Amino acid sequence: MSKEKVVLLDCWVSPFCMRVKIALLEKGVEYENREEDLFGGKSELLLKSNPVYGKVPVLLHNAKAICESTIIVGYVDETWPSPPLLPPCAYGKAQARFWADFIDKKVFEAGTGIWRSKGEEQEVAKNEFIGSLKELEMALGEKAFFGGDSFGFVDIILIGAASWFYAYEKFGEFKIEDHCRRLSAWLKRCMKRESVAKVLPEPEKVYEFVIQLRKMHGIE
């Protein structure tokens, strides 16, 4: 039997790539990580594998390319079924997909608004960001994880984004803990998992990276 070849086109600071790495680790899938230099010049493999967007992450499984992080996590879950990331029933799956979609639409947009702007605009972004976290906190309820007792799909989709939370807090001069106590507790719980601890970079490193990004965009 030939060995499965799994390659991930990656960027260390991308929250979207982190999702895929965590999912692969949770499933115990061996893979080759290839770091892309998104500012120096994207590799030919990346441009060939993702001709539509030219973005990371791209998962190459036996040379077949899968793009878009949430879709990749779904693919990983279906291809390596154990342990399951999505709930078994159709309704549970629909709920998980809804919150993954919410995170993709709301959390990133508002978070980007925080580091990419100043003054009034930044305040608006901050409020939207906290508002989106509060919605997620309500969905979490008293559960340990979004899926219930086990770390699952929505947890993976959100925890990648969480690697940038420290940077948002520094730029926006606020603390998530002051607004979303239960979500903060969930964050700490996730950080205890081996896959998450291994994948998420040091918050200070991400913060320094975002400082560079801001300079590049001519902010401050």
Place this chain on the structure above:
Amino acid sequence: MDNSLTPLVLKRLLVPTLLHLGFRKTLTMADEVVLLDFWPSPFGMRVRIALAEKGIKYEYKEEDLRNKSPLLLKMNPVHKQIPVLIHNGKPVNESLIAVQYIDEVWKDKSPILPSDPYQRALARFWADYIDKKIYVSGKKVWQTKGEEQEEAKKEFIGHLKMLEGELGDKAFFGGECFGFVDVALVPFYSWFYAYETCGSFSIEAECPKLMAWVKRCMQRDSVAKSLPDQHKVYDFVLQLKKKFGIE
């Protein structure tokens, strides 16, 4: 057990036990399916098509988006948007999520997504592309004028050409069979006349293969019955333009 005792045993013992064990689907009269929708919404049309493909009977409830019903606000408190699929009292929001839900619950008939994980990932990728690009760029075509409109038209046609490229020489996006990506895209056909008339261009001229695909889809009952008349949609767009003071 004699004949007179059997119905009583069934009613008092067997039915409740089986219900308790989760045989609700086989024993209840019918699934209760409600769709909160708005007639010109391409997103609503996707769900209508999926329900029709599976032959599911449902109650259609038209929403007035200027005066949203308490039911809509209760079932979709996060986005307050249609479509909302309500199955036995439980809401499923976001059109592509609802289509996948329908495909998973009523899995024995007319599959919408392929069974292979890689093909499923591809189908989801293109449905996501349609979500990100078509609605927004199409909207810009009818909402703008002059130079801005020319730019919007270029962008919109560009996205359609990308999709046409992906379709290639296949009958449908998934291959031989009508599927997820077809469901995601074909509702926008009902807006083509509005885009073309507002933007003074012909989609047939720009994307003939895509139009051939549209005709193929429109031969399906599920599609023909779920899409409103293009001229009706155009009249609706004219009203919107008036309301927003465009032209």
